[in-house]
Amino acid sequence: MACKSLLYQTVPLACPRTTPLGRVKSKFGFGTVRGCSSGSISKSWIGVSSSFPDTAFVVPTDDKYGNKQIISITPRLYDYILSNVREPPILRELREETAGMSGSQMRVSPDQAQLLAMLVQILGAQRCIELGVYTGYSSLAVALALPESGCLVACERDEKVLRVAKSYYQRAGVSHKVKVKHGMAADILKSMIMDGEACSYDFAFVDAEKRMNQEYFELLLQLVRTGGVIAIDNVLWHGKVADPLVNDAKTLSIRNFNENLMEDERVSISMVPIGDGMTICRKR
Numbered sequence: 001m002a003c004k005s006l007l008y009q010t011v012p013l014a015c016p017r018t019t020p021l022g023r024v025k026s027k028f029g030f031g032t033v034r035g036c037s038s039g040s041i042s043k044s045w046i047g048v049s050s051s052f053p054d055t056a057f058v059v060p061t062d063d064k065y066g067n068k069q070i071i072s073i074t075p076r077l078y079d080y081i082l083s084n085v086r087e088p089p090i091l092r093e094l095r096e097e098t099a100g101m102s103g104s105q106m107r108v109s110p111d112q113a114q115l116l117a118m119l120v121q122i123l124g125a126q127r128c129i130e131l132g133v134y135t136g137y138s139s140l141a142v143a144l145a146l147p148e149s150g151c152l153v154a155c156e157r158d159e160k161v162l163r164v165a166k167s168y169y170q171r172a173g174v175s176h177k178v179k180v181k182h183g184m185a186a187d188i189l190k191s192m193i194m195d196g197e198a199c200s201y202d203f204a205f206v207d208a209e210k211r212m213n214q215e216y217f218e219l220l221l222q223l224v225r226t227g228g229v230i231a232i233d234n235v236l237w238h239g240k241v242a243d244p245l246v247n248d249a250k251t252l253s254i255r256n257f258n259e260n261l262m263e264d265e266r267v268s269i270s271m272v273p274i275g276d277g278m279t280i281c282r283k284r
């Protein structure tokens, strides 16, 4: 990014057919004017395709990325994506039956769960860890993707939600693959390391206390083998990580974690804009 200190102001664009930068040829659109401390002004754009008015796109602020248009998810497009997810019936049942429960918005989305299952399959994973189970949606997706001999250590501090998760493992016929650990995630990981389990896991999914991500990551790096994968959820934190005016403790902690990952030579990384943002790290 060209400017260090940014002021954001969202302004509606009155049907810009071309912008001062010649970027947006859409009929409708919104521009975000960024005022930089240096006094120079750059613009980033959110446009709507004139041929497909329900399709939005964004163009990076930084000119060096050219006019690369990235698809932006609209409700209609997201419905389409969801209609292309192969959600197993038992996962669908779990999602629908727990939709009214408090905290149900914390659950990963069906497209995220499918990606997790895909990672497990690509890795040929046998041994997995999940931090933050809630009612079991993501862990069940992982357990279903594991071979019969596979094992998922599922860590959760809330016994009440674990009861729901366990009932679904049972109904799905995967209980034998899931080792439920009730307690604080970091403590459980430390005891697994003490028990000599270092470098014996293929895959880990982090979705517990966001301010603990760095600590979870350090512990998981010890538990996961070389070539293994650690996926971390909520790395975009509803977009707050990219807004310099938002500096609450959770946002700061996730932003710092993302910055640290960028510099971390121990892993290869890919930040994927799925759900609330998921970074996939492969241990080198």
Ligand SMILES: C[S@@+](CC[C@H](N)C(=O)[O-])C[C@H]1O[C@@H](n2cnc3c(N)ncnc32)[C@H](O)[C@@H]1O
Pocket (backbone or CB within 6 Å): 106, 107, 108, 131, 132, 133, 134, 135, 136, 137, 138, 139, 155, 156, 157, 158, 161, 183, 184, 185, 186, 207, 208, 209, 212
């Ligand atoms: C975002 S939800 C997990 C959602 C789950 N992965 C899913 O897709 O259904 C986070 C969960 O982490 C649990 N949690 C939060 N802090 C924790 C901690 N320190 N140790 C263990 N579990 C924790 C919460 O009780 C909550 O159930």
